[in-house]
Amino acid sequence: MEIEEKKERTFLKVIIWTIPLLLLGIFVLMILYTPAFQNGAFKVKAVFVGSSDSEAKSLDGIEKSVLKSQRNINSTERKLDQLKPVKPYIVVNTTENRFSLRNANGDTIKTGTCSTGKNEILIAGSKRILFKTPKGMFEVRNKQEDRPWIKPDWAFIEDGLPIPSARSASRVEVGSLGDYALSIGDGYMIHGTLYQRFLGLPVTHGCVRIGDTDLELIYHTLSKGSKVFIY
Amino acid sequence: MKNKLAFWIITSVLSLFVIYALVSTVLMPVLTKNPLPKATQSAPEEKAKTGKTNKANKVNKAENNNSGDDDAIPDSLVSNSSKDARQKLFELRKKEALLHSRLTLANEDSMYLVLDFVSNTAILEMKGVRLHECRILDSDISNSIKMFHTDALLNWMAEPFNVKHVDATIPKISWVEKIAPKDSIEANKAMVEPAPTKLGDVYIVMDFNRNLRLVIAQNEKPDVEGKKLISAMRWKYSEIEIRKSIQSLTKFNREPAMPQISIVLPKSDATILYKALPVNLKLILRM
Numbered sequence: 001m002e003i004e005e006k007k008e009r010t011f012l013k014v015i016i017w018t019i020p021l022l023l024l025g026i027f028v029l030m031i032l033y034t035p036a037f038q039n040g041a042f043k044v045k046a047v048f049v050g051s052s053d054s055e056a057k058s059l060d061g062i063e064k065s066v067l068k069s070q071r072n073i074n075s076t077e078r079k080l081d082q083l084k085p086v087k088p089y090i091v092v093n094t095t096e097n098r099f100s101l102r103n104a105n106g107d108t109i110k111t112g113t114c115s116t117g118k119n120e121i122l123i124a125g126s127k128r129i130l131f132k133t134p135k136g137m138f139e140v141r142n143k144q145e146d147r148p149w150i151k152p153d154w155a156f157i158e159d160g161l162p163i164p165s166a167r168s169a170s171r172v173e174v175g176s177l178g179d180y181a182l183s184i185g186d187g188y189m190i191h192g193t194l195y196q197r198f199l200g201l202p203v204t205h206g207c208v209r210i211g212d213t214d215l216e217l218i219y220h221t222l223s224k225g226s227k228v229f230i231y
Numbered sequence: 232m233k234n235k236l237a238f239w240i241i242t243s244v245l246s247l248f249v250i251y252a253l254v255s256t257v258l259m260p261v262l263t264k265n266p267l268p269k270a271t272q273s274a275p276e277e278k279a280k281t282g283k284t285n286k287a288n289k290v291n292k293a294e295n296n297n298s299g300d301d302d303a304i305p306d307s308l309v310s311n312s313s314k315d316a317r318q319k320l321f322e323l324r325k326k327e328a329l330l331h332s333r334l335t336l337a338n339e340d341s342m343y344l345v346l347d348f349v350s351n352t353a354i355l356e357m358k359g360v361r362l363h364e365c366r367i368l369d370s371d372i373s374n375s376i377k378m379f380h381t382d383a384l385l386n387w388m389a390e391p392f393n394v395k396h397v398d399a400t401i402p403k404i405s406w407v408e409k410i411a412p413k414d415s416i417e418a419n420k421a422m423v424e425p426a427p428t429k430l431g432d433v434y435i436v437m438d439f440n441r442n443l444r445l446v447i448a449q450n451e452k453p454d455v456e457g458k459k460l461i462s463a464m465r466w467k468y469s470e471i472e473i474r475k476s477i478q479s480l481t482k483f484n485r486e487p488a489m490p491q492i493s494i495v496l497p498k499s500d501a502t503i504l505y506k507a508l509p510v511n512l513k514l515i516l517r518m
Contacts, residue, residue: 160412
């Protein structure tokens with residue numbers, strides 16, 4: 001009898017401590033995880049309030065809306081298609097240093113490695129020159145075979161040489177752009193490279209360098225006005 | 232006797248606390264506040280920014296309403312049951328909203344992100360061209376979005392979302408500083424073979440207009456350093472929520488629940504997307 005009474009008392013003590021602690025726990029949890037509780041409450045709300053609009057629309061009205069909606073979809077799809085490139089284009093991924101050459105339908109013709117901008121800030125006195133490949137949509141402005149590289153000022157700054165005049169012969173370097181070069185504006189190009197072993201790495205001053213065989217295909221696939229997407 | 236009294240007093244007070252917390256932090260915001268504000272109710276400065284876009288949208292809408300009268304409608308779309316027809320109309324209107332957003336953004340000169348939860352893909356697009364596509368390995372969408380097939384949801388999704396704030400464990404661009412000519416002359420360059428860049432662990436939180444939060448996490452297990460960074464970022468956002476909840480206890484007025492979409496991507500894809508996305512990112516949802 002005594003043992004039973006003791007058990008009952010212990011049980012009561014446990015309850016007396018457990019219930020307030022439980023409530024306190026719930027209170028703390030509710031403050032700590034409010035978004036999770038709210039998320040659960042939305043589920044309950046959907047059950048009680050209903051999860052869709054119960055507009056009293058006639059079947060005829062709905063069908064008319066379906067027709068209108070389908071028409072709008074078809075029309076928008078057509079407009080979207082009109083925005084897509086009409087010529088083959090190239091997509092360059094600067095994070096992975098890869099390219100994808102695609103035809104006008106968007107089908108991949110060739111993928112491969114390339115080298116893009118090294119994301120470097122060159123500090124020369126008070127000057128800060130950024131070497132990065134620009135992102136966005138560009139287009140092939142012109143194509144040239146065996147194009148010599150006309151060295152910009154930064155090439156001399158980088159090598160610690162005095163900057164020559166704009167028309168100086170020392171600016172011309174033959175062979176470093178490879179066999180083909182496609183200009184995409186602002187001095188940026190897709191061209192070949194002497195450093196084939198660096199393909200797949202970010203090492204350029206902003207241009208996109210591509211291996212010889214891939215470059216040949218790209219050169220002959222893309223024409224003036226072809227889109228170049230860089231991301 | 233004393234114990235019993237103390238028990239009842241403590242239990243009653245705590246129960247009241249719990250009920251008060253439940254009402255002020257959970258029930259009130261869920262029942263009285265719409266977490267999905269209308270796309271058309273954007274802030275004035277946002278309207279000014281997107282003025283051009285809206286104009287283009289209106290033109291597109293007008294054109295859409297007037298064109299394509301001869302388009303054939305699949306029989307399957309017209310159902311005998313009103314409930315089915317309503318559901319189909321809802322799905323069509325969702326698709327319409329998606330395409331409309333895509334067209335709007337394709338007319339702009341910027342990249343945008345499309346999260347397609349129908350095919351479970353994240354797509355980086357520009358001018359309607361898919362630049363990068365990757366599989367969404369796992370996703371979690373707040374009940375405030377996925378439970379309701381209402382006009383409020385359609386209105387909320389009707390236009391692209393504009394990013395307001397981005398937090399990430401990786402930098403957008405990892406710049407390296409070099410001093411000319413001592414670090415940059417040809418002799419030095421040739422000596423140092425460039426190493427492939429190491430990918431940091433990715434956890435990205437993006438807050439968009441219209442009360443949307445997008446969380447992008449990587450599928451791979453992070454390393455020790457990454458774990459610390461990710462935990463710190465998670466705690467930072469939890470702390471904000473806790474502060475809001477405590478404030479709501481004193482003011483009895485909590486902000487509407489923030490609909491959150493969490494996605495898990497392969498680490499390399501998450502990195503590519505984050506680095507490629509423009510600062511003024513725009514997002515389209517397909518659900």
